[in-house]
Amino acid sequence: MKRTLIMQALAMTEPQNTITVCGWVRTRRDAKEFSFIELNDGSCLANIQCIVDADTPAFAGMGEANTGAGLRVTGQLVPSPGKGQQWEIRASSIEVYGLADQESFPLQKKRHSDEFLRSIAHLRPRTNKYGAAFRIRAEAARAVHDYFYGQGFHYVHTPILTGSDCEGAGEMFRVTNLPAGETAVEKDFFGKAANLTVSGQLEAEALAMGLGRVYTFGPTFRAENSNTPRHAAEFWMIEPEMAFADLHDLMDLGEGLTCFVVKQVLERCAQDIALFNNFVDKGLCQRLNALLAKPFARVAYREAVAILQQCGKKFEYPVSFGTDLQTEHERYLAEEHFKQPVMVYDYPKSIKAFYMRMNDDNETVAAVDVLVPGIGELIGGSQREERMDVLVQRITELGQNPEDYWWYLDLRRYGSVPHAGFGLGFERLLMLLTGISNIRDVIPFPRTPGNIEF
RNA sequence: UCCCCGAUGGCUCAAUCGGCAGAGCGGGUGACUGUUAAUCACUAGGUUGGCGGUUCAAGUCCGUCUCGGGGAGCCA
Numbered sequence: 020m021k022r023t024l025i026m027q028a029l030a031m032t033e034p035q036n037t038i039t040v041c042g043w044v045r046t047r048r049d050a051k052e053f054s055f056i057e058l059n060d061g062s063c064l065a066n067i068q069c070i071v072d073a074d075t076p077a078f079a080g081m082g083e084a085n086t087g088a089g090l091r092v093t094g095q096l097v098p099s100p101g102k103g104q105q106w107e108i109r110a111s112s113i114e115v116y117g118l119a120d121q122e123s124f125p126l127q128k129k130r131h132s133d134e135f136l137r138s139i140a141h142l143r144p145r146t147n148k149y150g151a152a153f154r155i156r157a158e159a160a161r162a163v164h165d166y167f168y169g170q171g172f173h174y175v176h177t178p179i180l181t182g183s184d185c186e187g188a189g190e191m192f193r194v195t196n197l198p199a200g201e202t203a204v205e206k207d208f209f210g211k212a213a214n215l216t217v218s219g220q221l222e223a224e225a226l227a228m229g230l231g232r233v234y235t236f237g238p239t240f241r242a243e244n245s246n247t248p249r250h251a252a253e254f255w256m257i258e259p260e261m262a263f264a265d266l267h268d269l270m271d272l273g274e275g276l277t278c279f280v281v282k283q284v285l286e287r288c289a290q291d292i293a294l295f296n297n298f299v300d301k302g303l304c305q306r307l308n309a310l311l312a313k314p315f316a317r318v319a320y321r322e323a324v325a326i327l328q329q330c331g332k333k334f335e336y337p338v339s340f341g342t343d344l345q346t347e348h349e350r351y352l353a354e355e356h357f358k359q360p361v362m363v364y365d366y367p368k369s370i371k372a373f374y375m376r377m378n379d380d381n382e383t384v385a386a387v388d389v390l391v392p393g394i395g396e397l398i399g400g401s402q403r404e405e406r407m408d409v410l411v412q413r414i415t416e417l418g419q420n421p422e423d424y425w426w427y428l429d430l431r432r433y434g435s436v437p438h439a440g441f442g443l444g445f446e447r448l449l450m451l452l453t454g455i456s457n458i459r460d461v462i463p464f465p466r467t468p469g470n471i472e473f
Numbered sequence: 474u475c476c477c478c479g480a481u482g483g484c485u486c487a488a489u490c491g492g493c494a495g496a497g498c499g500g501g502u503g504a505c506u507g508u509u510a511a512u513c514a515c516u517a518g519g520u521u522g523g524c525g526g527u528u529c530a531a532g533u534c535c536g537u538c539u540c541g542g543g544g545a546g547c548c549a
Contacts, residue, residue: 048508055508068509101507125483127499128510134541135484189548218549243547244474256549335545346545399549444549457542469540 026062028096029106035096038108040067043145044088044119046128054078056110058092061144064151064290068099068107077110087119087126087145133460140464140473148299151291152461155284156449162283163236163257163445166276172232172259177219179238182211183423189217190242192252215240219258220374220440221427224403227260227438228430234259236445244468248457249395251446253466260440266376266385266402269439270362273389273398274315276443277360281307284452292452300454306392307452309359316361318352320344320383323363326356343370344388346395353390360391373413374427375401376437387441394451400441407431 022039042060049055052073057066069092071078077094084090094110101107125139126146136143143149164174180194191214197207204212219235226233239256259272285292285307296303318326320340327338327348332355336345344352344363353361364387365378375384389398404410410431414421421428449461459465464473 046510048506048511050506050508051504053507055511057509070507099507101509103509122500123483124500127484129484129498130510131484137541239549241548245547246474247545247547248543250548254549396549442549447549 022091024062025058025060025065025067028067028108029063029065031096031106034098037093038096039091039093040069040108041091041116042067042089044084044086044090047085054081056081056084056090056092058090059145059150061150061154064147064154064294068101068104069094069110070107071110071113075111077113080113080115081110082115082118084113084115084118085121086128087121087124089116089119090114091116133457137459137465144463147294149460151288151294152449152453152455153463155288155291155452156461156463158284158288159280159449159452160236160445162280162287163276165283166279167232167234167259170232170272170275172234172261173226173230175223175226175230175233175235176237177216177222177226177235177258179216180209180213181216182209182213183221191215191217192240192242217241218256218442220260220442223258223260223440224438225426225430227262227440228434228436231262232259246468248459249447249450251458251462251465251467254458254462255445257443257445258440260438262436262438264402264439265437266364266387266439269400269402269441270315270317270364270387273362273387273400273441273443274360277315277389277397277448278311280448281310281452295453295455303454310391313359315389316357316359318357318361318363319365320363320367321365323348323352327351330356341367341369349388349390349395353395354392358392360389360397363388363390368413371401373417373419374403374410376404377409377413385439391447391451394447397447397451398441398443400439402437402439405431405435405437407435 022041025040025042028038028040040058040060042058045057045059045066047054047056054071056069056071058069059066071081081090091114092108092110093112094108096106097109099105099107126142131146136146136149144153167174194213194215195207207213216239218239219237223233223235235258237255238253240253242252243250261268261272292304323344324338324340327334330351332351334345334347336347338348352363364385365383366386367382368377368384371384371386375386377384385402387400388396391397404413407428410428411421414424446458446461450456450458453461455461459467
């Protein structure tokens with residue numbers, strides 16, 4: 020079935036005697052002697068206008084097709100005499116694949132609220148805004164792979180089903196096929212408790228210890244009862260893990276990745292980005308270009324605390340060394356003090372995970388958070404503790420059993436080397452790229468507490 | 474999970490002190506037009522989120538549940 024994508028048709032430099040496009044009707048305007056149809060096939064934001072004369076087979080073929088209907092249109096690509104478009108198709112034949120009942124089809128030509136469109140998540144890809152959002156999502160994913168490929172990273176697949184109950188990154192979803200009422204874990208499929216992954220980090224470290232530079236990019240699950248516009252129970256996380264690297268290499272990587280994706284999406288999704296800049300977030304392009312214009316700020320946690328203490332601003336939560344930075348503090352640093360993305364590093368060991376590398380001061384660990392204006396924490400990462408004795412001590416200090424980490428400790432037992440990695444929430448990156456303020460609107464079918472329709 | 478605010482026609486919202494449920498858009502019908510979220514006329518469309526309570530009377534007051542929005546916590 021030969022057809023031309025609307026994206027390609029609109030980019031033609033010469034008229035075409037015969038062209039076939041397929042798509043869904045966005046609007047139909049009827050006159051007595053002819054009809055206008057605007058068709059969209061998802062290949063790009065723009066529609067193509069088709070003219071259907073009343074006395075043609077195309078008009079008969081079109082029938083009652085109206086907003087939402089799926090069509091195949093064949094005709095001539097000609098310069099449009101009307102304003103607003105360069106090309107249009109003078110239809111010679113139309114085949115209707117599927118009609119859309121006008122009384123029940125929920126998408127109007129008018130703007131809908133995001134809340135309503137979320138309730139018809141299966142149909143919202145047919146709107147300008149969500150079509151654009153999901154095209155940008157695809158292009159951003161491609162950019163992530165391009166960047167890592169260019170830096171010598173290997174894409175690895177870490178398990179989604181995990182048996183470890185000691186990852187500590189958050190509440191986990193239990194996976195079981197036991198019949199209702201049966202609770203004996205030994206009788207369960209794996210013979211022990213299984214969960215959906217909350218992070219591929221530990222496995223990625225194992226792979227990095229052989230492949231050197233690796234990254235995961237896949238679904239991640241958190242059973243936290245988080246009700247915010249920035250959290251979802253299922254989200255996609257990018258987790259690079261880099262051997263022979265320290266915290267500063269890691270910060271370079273995080274900054275490099277973020278800027279590369281922003282730049283590539285600006286270049287390849289210009290029309291879709293323009294839609295968000297015009298209708299969703301008037302400052303979007305300016306902010307994205309500002310992000311590319313100069314290096315991210317880098318500040319040690321200790322200095323960040325001093326900045327917050329001396330800024331004269333009243334915070335709900337007081338700041339002192341040893342307390343975690345609250346949202347209000349992160350926002351102040353990124354949005355008011357630095358007014359750009361800022362990397363805060365060397366956090367007190369007391370508020371960070373066991374696997375983060377102890378610094379020489381014996382008080383802080385080599386961890387870094389990347390804070391972005393309007394988004395909050397985009398990246399969280401660390402140089403990993405590669406020294407066996409220190410790692411065992413940290414696990415013990417936190418009241419856990421080193422034996423549970425036997426294979427993770429093996430990585431230190433045999434040929435341990437300095438290494439570092441981070442986790443980047445892909446949806447948060449998309450919020451940054453589009454100006455969309457709710458994470459539920461950058462995932463096609465979002466999973467949040469109490470919501471698993473579709 | 475906590476605090477605050479919401480839920481009225483398919484959608485977006487009105488409805489004053491507790492007193493006859495309305496509009497715009499969308500839909501249908503017709504007219505008109507190289508139209509551009511077309512335009513004009515007519516028209517249909519409601520168990521006011523669920524359950525319970527107060528009252529002569531509840532969209533409106535009270536309780537509770539569900540969902541949504543803003544903020545917080547947890548984090549990516």
